[in-house]
Amino acid sequence: MTRHFLALGDAGGDALAAMLGDAMDRKVARQDLPKGLPDADAPLAGRVLAMVFEKSSTRTRVSFDVAIRQLGGSALVLEAGNTQLGRGETVADTARVLSRMADAIMLRTDDHAKIEELAHYATVPVINGLTDLSHPCQIVADLQTLLEHGKALPGLEVAWLGDGNNVLNSLVEAAGLMKFNVRIGVPEGYDSDAGFIAQARAGGARIDLVRDAQSAVRGADVVVTDTWISMGQAHAEAKLAAMAPFQVNDALMALAKPDAVFLHCLPAHRGEEVTDTVIDGPRSAVWDEAENRIHAQKAILRWAFGQI
Numbered sequence: 001m002t003r004h005f006l007a008l009g010d011a012g013g014d015a016l017a018a019m020l021g022d023a024m025d026r027k028v029a030r031q032d033l034p035k036g037l038p039d040a041d042a043p044l045a046g047r048v049l050a051m052v053f054e055k056s057s058t059r060t061r062v063s064f065d066v067a068i069r070q071l072g073g074s075a076l077v078l079e080a081g082n083t084q085l086g087r088g089e090t091v092a093d094t095a096r097v098l099s100r101m102a103d104a105i106m107l108r109t110d111d112h113a114k115i116e117e118l119a120h121y122a123t124v125p126v127i128n129g130l131t132d133l134s135h136p137c138q139i140v141a142d143l144q145t146l147l148e149h150g151k152a153l154p155g156l157e158v159a160w161l162g163d164g165n166n167v168l169n170s171l172v173e174a175a176g177l178m179k180f181n182v183r184i185g186v187p188e189g190y191d192s193d194a195g196f197i198a199q200a201r202a203g204g205a206r207i208d209l210v211r212d213a214q215s216a217v218r219g220a221d222v223v224v225t226d227t228w229i230s231m232g233q234a235h236a237e238a239k240l241a242a243m244a245p246f247q248v249n250d251a252l253m254a255l256a257k258p259d260a261v262f263l264h265c266l267p268a269h270r271g272e273e274v275t276d277t278v279i280d281g282p283r284s285a286v287w288d289e290a291e292n293r294i295h296a297q298k299a300i301l302r303w304a305f306g307q308i
């Protein structure tokens with residue numbers, strides 16, 4: 001059966017743990033190699049990844065491109081605006097054609113229903129490179145980063161600050177799979193998806209919703225935030241005002257555990273959701289997190305091809 005990675009749950013907790021181990025092992029094994037050289041075993045030699053972007057990207061684009069090269073394959077980028085998909089060719093027909101020409105498809109889009117439709121008609125693996133609903137690839141890199149920073153996932157206390165967005169949805173999904181807890185500090189009216197929360201709670205995670213940043217962060221092992229205005233959203237003054245008390249700054253970080261790690265999937269809006277002193281400070285792991293997008297994508301690709 002074709003393995004699609006539209007959500008972390010498509011892999012499940014055991015496979016996710018195996019993917020994290022694989023990502024860390026491969027990262028260590030090639031640490032002195034130039035970034036463009038393949039891994040010694042080149043496990044996806046000859047494979048072609050088609051990357052379709054309907055929204056902007058730096059990290060997802062570069063990390064998938066470098067990842068498939070390091071696995072021995074190659075990537076091609078389709079900007080939806082320059083393809084027939086952007087002129088109205090159906091998602092189903094695009095899926096059928098790309099399945100004949102490429103070995104896997106990565107899509108970044110707005111409407112999650114579109115990637116579900118793509119996966120339905122594709123006969124090769126489809127990977128979610130971000131939708132308005134979720135961003136599972138990001139969370140694989142985030143979990144890898146936490147493990148590398150000495151954080152065991154079961155029982156971990158993670159605080160999320162700011163907008164209840166797609167990254168938070170995938171973080172909450174991961175909590176249910178890997179048995180860590182999330183305190184969500186989000187202002188009224190900006191909550192994340194209730195379905196992900198219910199699923200994570202059913203999986204044994206403690207997911208708390210609080211309306212003040214201090215309660216969310218107190219005693220946390222990890223503090224996470226993201227941009228307040230996501231791609232495609234209007235730069236709304238009302239939203240910025242509601243988010244302002246949830247800025248991650250030194251005063252807020254002081255309430256977390258002394259060895260707490262700060263994560264941000266980037267791009268950051270410095271001075272809005274996070275201050276320079278935090279993102280550039282000693283507890284920030286954001287550059288490891290960004291690099292780990294490569295290592296995590298490699299594990300996701302290997303899983304999609306049945307190698308994990």
Ligand code: CP
Pocket residue numbers: 056057058059060061130138265266267
């Ligand atoms: N975090 C993330 O997905 O970055 P890009 O939008 O640059 O791909």
